[in-house]
Amino acid sequence: MDLARQMQSIDHDAHRIADAVRRNPTGRVTSCPDWTGADLLAHVAGFARYLTDLFAGAADNDTEFPKVPPAEAAQTYDADVARLLRTLCDTPPDAPVSHWAAVQQVAASWQRRAVHELAVHRWDAETIGGDPAPVDQDIALDGIAEFFEVFVTTGIQAGFVPPAQATLVLEITDTGTRREEHLPHPGSVTTMRGTASDLMLALWRRRDPLAFHVGGPREMLEHWPAI
Template sequence: MNRLNATKDFWLAALRADGPALRDAVAETGPDAAVPGCPGWTTADLVEHLTAVLRWVRELAPRGVIDKPAPRVVPEPRPEWQEALDGLRREITGTIETLDALDPDLPSWTWPAQAKKAGFWQRRLAHEMSVHRWDAEAAAGRPTPIETKLAADGVSEVLDTWLPAGYRKGPTDLHGVVHLVATDASYEWFVRLRGAGIALLDTGTILDSDDHHARAQATGTASDLLLTLMGRAETDKLAVLGDPRLVTALRAG
């Protein structure tokens, strides 16, 4: 695994780019378009989900405590479409302003077993927005790739956060090492699967005597790797060698 040097400013820049692009895409489609990456969802569902997530994080991240917050609430009834779009715009703007004002080391509740700091949310919302921006553009019939460095960090987030926390959609009975290679970012990852267990290997400290030989390798752009891991694309977008089931075992959910 290469060391990614993503920072608060990098993640906020991604939010500033992907937030308006997402809103433009859902405004273009209207409320009833199907969202291919979220089966059963319409664009109205996507807007409702994102608005609630942004509001929730905007309220919890600045508290300066690690106590678990109240559950996220989706207001009812659902507002009219133009009001929903305006609400999403306000939450995007307000959340960016809130996260920009926070020291990444400020104590904050987070859901994985990691350091309880506000920087988690700066990173998490950048990736939440980027993948859902792709969803919204897919609903509009014009999806564009996730920016290369952001997508590479998104792959790392799946492997260092989602999967160790138990958010796996793929099979959990497989064993072996998976090698992921981002062709456009000069990044690679080695992941060891032991049934339900998973370990992201640090290639900078792997010893020659370690058994890190891959039983499967998946190669593609960073965006295609991330979209595959997040269930938005099939493995046929990638060049896969070895056992393809090991690649699907890395899908987050």
């Protein structure tokens, strides 16, 4: 995915988050029931500020994630997102930028992360009193890849997720493709089937992974971590 497409996706989702929340800032986010819409907007504003500071060298991996008060975020969200977009767009993908995960320590890793952070939270925002639109297919496919390449890999290497002899197969119905992931060693196969959007959101526990289970042990999905 090129940088122009990434920036288009982030910009589009950022505006859709704001639109959904501003219609009902006190509404409950169904997919994250501890949050109101105002809380979600504050979280995204904090992400935007953190990443902007990280790229500028004003934050590092030990910097605490900014806790933006919802009332403040309601006023600053548009400016926070605009600064983030300018920063991401103006930074060469190969520029050095520190990252907490076991990935290349370059801007591209965060440019990718921002796409999926905003895509998932756009879906969250649209659960406030409504039926959210699916994640775009190309974004969802890369989101699935990022989940395994970054979060699962880092979790296993850091010891947060115990290594397993297990294999997860994703049958992606809207592309007719199949993805096989060993966690990290081959083992009993659990299969999920759904659209790219369905499966990305299920991996992030926004949708019930068991709703897409079609074969093999269910235990992996029953105990799938909530992130």
